[in-house]
Amino acid sequence: MSEVATVVVGWGITFVALATYSTWVVLRGKGIGQELGIGEIEQSDVEKDTSATTDS
Amino acid sequence: MLTEILLVARKDLRVERRAKIALGQVAPLALLILMVFAFALDANTSLLERGAGGLYWLAVLYGGTLLIQRSFDVETDDGNMDALRMSAIGMPSLFLGKALALFVQITVLQLILGPGILLLYNVGVVDWALLFAAAIAGTLAFSVCGVLWGVMSAGLRVRATLLPLLLVPVLAPVLLAGSRAFETALGVRAGAGWTWAGLMFVIAAVHTALGLGAFGFLLEEG
Amino acid sequence: MPGANSAAKMTATPVTRVLGVSALAATALMAVLGLIVSPPDVIQGEAVRMLYVHVPSIWIAYGSFALTSTSSVLFLRRSRRRADQGRHYDRLAGSAAEVGVVFTAITLITGMLWGKVTWGTYWQWDARLTTTVLLFVTYLGYLALRRLPAEPTVRSRRAAVMALISFVNVPIVHYSVDWWRTLHQKASLSVGRRPEITGEMYWTLLYSTLAVTILATWLIIHRYRVIRLEELRDEEGLEALIASRLNKDVGSH
């Protein structure tokens, strides 16, 4: 692999891993919140955060 | 305190002597593993000779893990843990006592494995003092770490897989140090065997200190 | 912070929303600085850009594990006085450890890629690499211990002790490059030594650390809240179970 390809792969893995993990955390919180019937109250907040993380 | 330690150790050893798990099952199993290593490496003696130290400690790790598991299964069966807590024995004594009992058992295991590698792997000893020092240091580290991490997984339903997962990373340096020290003692590697033996003593000391401090937290359930 | 006893505090708050957006912006800027603005290295060329994810990741991992140990100590002190207290410290320890493990994994992966282009190998058993992978496995074990089905107090206490013991490895990992001869280069920055790194790269590295810190803080806060929700769910599930059992008993009589 060339230097540039390595850098791209390395940064790519980092960002994908962090984005996946953040999304998982937020979605899980949202899921359990709904299950418990407290998600609805603050739903809009959760959604904002979801969109904020998945992009990164 | 010393009497308490001996009391705990004697209790564990008596349980062991009656059940004969260590001698009757674990030791033969460890010997079998030594044989299987020989098959895996195609009885290539030069390879076996060079790897003898490492294979020896791997067998000890395997047998030792079983013994550690066993040492705490005995405690958690039938609510023995509560009985122990209620007896006036102090936590440090309990920790040291159980470590002492494990030390004896692992030593017995090694007394069987030691001749095993000498005979099966065709190795000679060039430095007996180092060999014994390394064996003692390694056994100390094994038993102290074993008690500390054994209690961590004691009484949990998935302990059979959890204990090795927690124990192996901690014992990895001991395994490394033990293998290097043995290789020096068996004359297949020139190197600082005594430093490695020293490292195992340090690991044992650190874990003794940690165990003395932390054992109380681990046993006081709720 | 007597923690999360009202449900409304559970999900995102204005503060974390701001934090989340700034984490996003900060990491975007980090990519621009690290991948485009900062110069290539005189020897390593473009490969030097791995520095800006590799080094901040392990620092965040160290920091998270430090947070785990600190809150474990606080948890042990609290729960000693009363068994039902200090739960929030336990949750904090758990969330920080998980984030730490994620960043340790990133460090290992980026390190292997970087090693392939500069050293010419993905992996070597030198002191730094070996201790780092042990650190990773140890904290994986910690997370496994936290997940076990057991009484929460027992489990948390054992996990807290394990967190304390596991932290011993962190300084060993960090100083391994000074104590032993390793293939890995010495620490990029350390106290009391002149940084041997040119200005633009130095500032990019510091900025990347800041960006990743914001992201990690946001992650830890959210993970904390999710752990709290999981606990609530478990409690509620237990209550529902008891209720259904009671109903059945009433029915059968």
Next chain:
Amino acid sequence: MDLTPLHEVEAPSDLRRRVHRRRRWSVLVISAVLIFAMAFITAQGLRNATLFFRNVDEAVEQRSELGERRFRIQGRVIPSSVKSESGLTTFEIVHNCVVASVLHSSDPPELFSSPWIPVVLEGHWIAGEVMTLGGNDSHYFSSDRMLVKHTNEYASANEQRVTEEPPEGFLDQCSFEVPAAAS
């Protein structure tokens, strides 16, 4: 499940104090032993026992002891000495003013071409007369594995050119002169 209200089963205060005192004592012991252990490890230095590589000067010194055994050797590549021919690369490496000649038999990593780059080689000594910068030598190092050991120095390629000059102060004490590269 334990239904007793927990605040009612608190230990009497004097008992608690005693427990606390014992705890403080054990914390002291722990930290003392930990510090001792750390000091021991650093002082005694496993650095000798865990040699990932030997520097050129040590490898030359321990030649008889090493014999034909495989080990890793570390030194900086002298740029003017590199010659490549039919898959074999010969060059000289230097550390602490001791020079060793190397015969390397696989493709070197990309960064090998940087002047004065430190490399770690895996292989063993072979007896044979060779001429090096440091004078005649009775052995050369036969290697089949090369790792480039980059340092923690980073410099912008925009500002600094790749120089053929040895790193500052690296060869100051040496008795030999290094000729400029043929390029």
